[in-house]
Amino acid sequence: MKWQRGSGVRRKGLWFRLRKILLCVLGFYIAIPFLVKLCPGIQAKLIFLNFVRVPYFIDLKKPQDQGLNHTCNYYLQPEEDVTIGVWHTIPAVWWKNAQGKDQMWFEDALASSHPIILYLHGNAGTRGGDHRVELYKVLSSLGYHVVTFDYRGWGDSVGTPSERGMTYDALHVFDWIKARSGDNPVYIWGHSLGTGVATNLVRRLCERETPPDALILESPFTNIREEAKSHPFSVIYRYFPGFDWFFLDPITSSGIKFANDENVKHISCPLLILHAEDDPVVPFQLGRKLYNIAAPSRSFRDFKVQFIPFHSDLGYRHKYIYKSPELPRILREFLGKSEPERQH
Ligand SMILES: *[C@@H]1O[C@H](CO)[C@@H](O)[C@H](O)[C@H]1NC(C)=O
Numbered sequence: 001m002k003w004q005r006g007s008g009v010r011r012k013g014l015w016f017r018l019r020k021i022l023l024c025v026l027g028f029y030i031a032i033p034f035l036v037k038l039c040p041g042i043q044a045k046l047i048f049l050n051f052v053r054v055p056y057f058i059d060l061k062k063p064q065d066q067g068l069n070h071t072c073n074y075y076l077q078p079e080e081d082v083t084i085g086v087w088h089t090i091p092a093v094w095w096k097n098a099q100g101k102d103q104m105w106f107e108d109a110l111a112s113s114h115p116i117i118l119y120l121h122g123n124a125g126t127r128g129g130d131h132r133v134e135l136y137k138v139l140s141s142l143g144y145h146v147v148t149f150d151y152r153g154w155g156d157s158v159g160t161p162s163e164r165g166m167t168y169d170a171l172h173v174f175d176w177i178k179a180r181s182g183d184n185p186v187y188i189w190g191h192s193l194g195t196g197v198a199t200n201l202v203r204r205l206c207e208r209e210t211p212p213d214a215l216i217l218e219s220p221f222t223n224i225r226e227e228a229k230s231h232p233f234s235v236i237y238r239y240f241p242g243f244d245w246f247f248l249d250p251i252t253s254s255g256i257k258f259a260n261d262e263n264v265k266h267i268s269c270p271l272l273i274l275h276a277e278d279d280p281v282v283p284f285q286l287g288r289k290l291y292n293i294a295a296p297s298r299s300f301r302d303f304k305v306q307f308i309p310f311h312s313d314l315g316y317r318h319k320y321i322y323k324s325p326e327l328p329r330i331l332r333e334f335l336g337k338s339e340p341e342r343q344h
Contacts, residue, residue, distance in 0.1 A: 040250030122192030196258025
């Protein structure tokens with residue numbers, strides 16, 4: 001009898017605790033949308049994720065620690081109070097010549113006849129992120145210079161993150177490259193959130209009539225609202241009443257658009273889109289939708305627009321397209337052919 005009563009009390013206690021936890025979770029679930037609506041800055045932080053520094057213990061001043069023995073780290077100043085950290089990797093064939101050389105040598109190397117890729121990374125992490133470093137290695141082994149940087153507020157770059165600021169930093173680095181690169185082709189490569197920066201930049205360059213030689217978008221979305229809606233983070237709120245008002249309007253009211261779908265209509269240069277079918281972060285359909293908007297656009301009338309899907313069996317997901325053994329051929333065919341089609 002005693003034992004039975006004890007167990008009943010325990011069971012009751014457990015049920016009580018469980019109910020408390022459930023109520024708590026429900027409370028948070030309902031409170032979070034209101035919190036986000038009241039502090040739109042939260043959404044901006046979640047989009048930029050610049051405070052997430054992974055891997056944490058890397059010294060961005062020492063790219064050689066990441067196996068980049070032909071990369072120079074330097075700093076540029078796009079605006080007063082803004083400093084950005086840059087990595088410049090030269091084509092791998094010169095790795096021996098690069099040993100012990102300083103920034104001036106690397107800058108001069110931009111003028112020697114090799115094409116240059118300006119790489120615009122996505123949110124979270126730094127220019128030293130693993131999958132980014134692996135891509136620099138692939139591109140450099142194919143004979144490209146790779147110039148990449150951390151936007152203001154990322155890595156060791158100083159400033160406050162914003163879409164305008166990111167785009168401005170990219171424009172500054174582009175102009176800096178152009179001032180040193182002579183007649184060498186300059187390509188813009190954006191990944192994930194970096195595709196938003198890339199199309200902002202290239203739209204601006206086209207409006208200014210200094211387009212790049214090609215634009216490559218890896219795992220792009222159509223615009224930040226559609227991306228935020230399909231991001232795994234929002235899955236648990238997808239059917240929450242007023243989802244758009246709670247979660248998407250604060251993004252728009254913070255001035256964040258990353259409107260790839262709008263920008264491509266104002267871009268005139270060869271465009272290559274790469275997307276893995278099993279991308280869990282930026283759904284494959286968004287990349288395909290962007291292609292379907294760009295391809296018939298009048299702005300691309302004289303230029304090639306190509307979409308390359310990667311089958312889900314390959315497992316490239318959101319950031320492993322660099323592993324594709326097909327990538328060198330894809331780039332050679334696309335960039336090789338992009339030259340004669342250019343208008344002069
Ligand atoms: C330096 O980097 C190049 C290009 O990635 C590589 O081929 C070479 O083996 C590296 N050398 C050393 C000593 O690590």
